[in-house]
Amino acid sequence: MKEIVLTLMFAFGVALAHAQTTDSLSFDENDKYIYYQVASEPSVNTDTLYNRALHFLKTAYPSDQLKLNKENKSKLSLTGTGGFMVRKKALVSLQPNAKIEFDLTIEVKGDKYRYWLTNFVVVPYQRDRYANYVPVSGKKIPLEHGYRKLGQKDTDDYIDKLLMNCRWVGAKLKSYMAKTSGLSPAETKLKKIITKEW
Known part of the structure; x- marks a missing residue:
């Protein structure tokens, strides 16, 4: 029985380590x-x-969380900027501790697309x-200088929250890219209703 438990724990640890290195x-x-x-x-x-x-960058988040910056149709590239709050637990409630700002780039080629988030800045x-x-x-601190200027504990916390947020943005982008109805309202035709006639 111990061997089975140890084998399962080892397999779970290897799977977790593989997931962390790929994502x-x-x-x-x-x-x-x-x-x-x-x-x-x-x-x-x-x-x-x-x-x-393009529809994702315009509608997925409010403009203070993610907004479209540059659109390059010839290179099939889109760039946006965004940010999210990091909150820390105080006695009873959560209090804002910092805002992490980032740049998001999406490029399309054939039936593939790639995206990356970078230029992380802690405010x-x-x-x-x-x-x-x-x-x-x-006071805007690039995340690369976080260990020196913010300390290890805060920087590790910011990196954990940042990775979680990147995964959320990626999952939401993938859902938008998989939607067949992900068109903007301007591209869909609205049926006119005439109220004077029955």
């Missing part, structure tokens, strides 16, 4: 943290994938004299 933050050629993924949508053409990615928050949490003015 984690890495460093790019500029020594910046990057979350990079490639996916495919068989039997979907390039223009459709591009339009779905610390503090309580002002009116007991509101506001960003510390003039």
Whole structure:
């Protein structure tokens, strides 16, 4: 019985380690943290994938969380910027601790697309004299300098939350790319209703 339990624990540990290495933050050629993924949508053409990615950047999140920055139809590339709050637990409630800002790039080629999140910047928050949490003015720390400027505990926490957020953004993007009805309202025809006639 012990052998079976140990074998299962070992197999689970190997599977978990493999999942973490295939889906984690890495460093790019500029020594910046990057979350990079490639996916495919068989039997979907390039223009459709591009339009779905554009629809995702315009409608998936509110503009303060993710917004479209640049659209390059000739290179089939889209760029957006976004950010999310990191909250820490205080006695009874969660309080804003920092905002992590990032850049998102989506490129389409054939029936494949790739996306990556990079240029992560931590904006610390503090309580002002009116007991509101506001960003510390003039303090934006690239995540690569986090261990030196923020400390190991905070930086490890930010990286964990960042990886979780990257996975959420990726999962939402994949759902938009797989939708057949992911067209913007301008592209769909609305039926006119005439109220004067019965």
